[in-house]
Amino acid sequence: MDSSQWSSFLITAIGNFGFPIVITGYLLIRFEKKIEHLNDSIQALAQVIRDGGKSK
Template sequence: MEQIQLWTNLLGNLGFPIVLTGYLLLRFEKRIEILTEAISDLKNTCSNCFYQNNKQP
């Protein structure tokens, strides 16, 4: 119940666009972290493949 009052108070004081932006940033933060991790893993995998393909016998 307190969360509803908090969101209503924020909405009244700050305005809809600011509250919506804050909500979306908090909600998508975890997904952004997961994507960053996946990109890092892909970079490492590509680097390893490139290194193995260019080894001198």
């Protein structure tokens, strides 16, 4: 494949797959905060379980 064919292929691939990649990136960034919050909640729950359910 020469450079002009490669360029054409690359432009076509970006055109075909660009939108889904952008949406996926947006969703990953958006859900990152929610995942971090869930992780914090799981860590707190694990600490409560380790302490035997005793309140501080």
